[in-house]
Amino acid sequence: MKLTKLTDDCYLEIIKNFEYDHHTLYNCLLVNRLFCHFTVSLLWANPFYNINKGSINVISIFLIYLDENERHQLTSSAYQVDLSCTHIFQKTLFNYADFLETYSSSKIQNITSLWYQYTQDISKPSLETSTFMAIQSMLFRRCKRIKKFYISLAEDSLTFPLIPSSWFYSSELRECEFRFVVSDSQNMIVYNYINLISIMNKRIQIIRIMAYNEDIPPEC
Structure with missing residues (x-):
């Protein structure tokens, strides 16, 4: 008996069953290009579901999508935000911010605060609020889903x-x-x-x- 090939929508529904099982989702990334695309979109639909130290990378990635005006908020003052940690993410396979489906201002503020602790010189004046506002502006501008x-x-x-x-x-x-x-x-x-x-x-x-x-x- 010949097996009927599943449609792309069917594969997506299967992968959605592992929405909160990130270990399985990371394995799905390696199956093929189709699985990778569906899995990435699912992982980045709500990247702050679990806030931990690894979540600071999400902030670093979000910062690479700032436009000229948003970046100006962080680089126009006497003390500038150090964006050197974002350089390793400059060439990404996907526009990850565009996959966002759940926006929580309080969670983004919390993880931005954590990002500051690990990436910035805390002895200098903080632009933490400006960083959050720049990221918020970017997400309001880009996120359509x-x-x-x-x-x-x-x-x-x-x-x-x-x-x-x-x-x-x-x-x-x-x-x-x-x-x-x-x-x-x-x-x-x-x-x-x-x-x-x-x-x-x-x-x-x-x-x-x-x-x-x-x-x-x-x-x-």
Whole structure:
């Protein structure tokens, strides 16, 4: 009996069963070119699922995708971010940042902090926040396949207008979470963006709001 060849979609569904089994996924990388592509896209869909020392390489790789303006944020001050650790990643087989499907601002901030501890001279003034903002700008600009995003803000609602409108409208989006502490004058900015998602995206399954205020309107 002749075996029917599986379609590419079938192979992808098989590999997805090992989403959280990175040891098996690393083995899948070596099977063939097709398996490599599917496995890389799965590994980089949520590269910060487990935060550890090895995760600092993700930050180094993300930094190579900064455009001229984003890189200028890190190199225009008296103290510049040392980007020498990114040189070994300049020639990559894939544009790894483009595979991102889960964006978590708090996790990226945490791993950026860890990256600073291991790659930068901590005796000098820190540009940790500027590094995070540059990476955030790059991901907002490049990522087109976001399925989940978690935005954590503190006294700053200015990030909301920066979130790509394509993330709100995308048929891929399934879950989002907002954590914020904002002043009374800024509350409506936050509420408008949350309402925008609930109205414009009919396929979203979860909207989670964690607002550290006492004056949240009932309608919100």
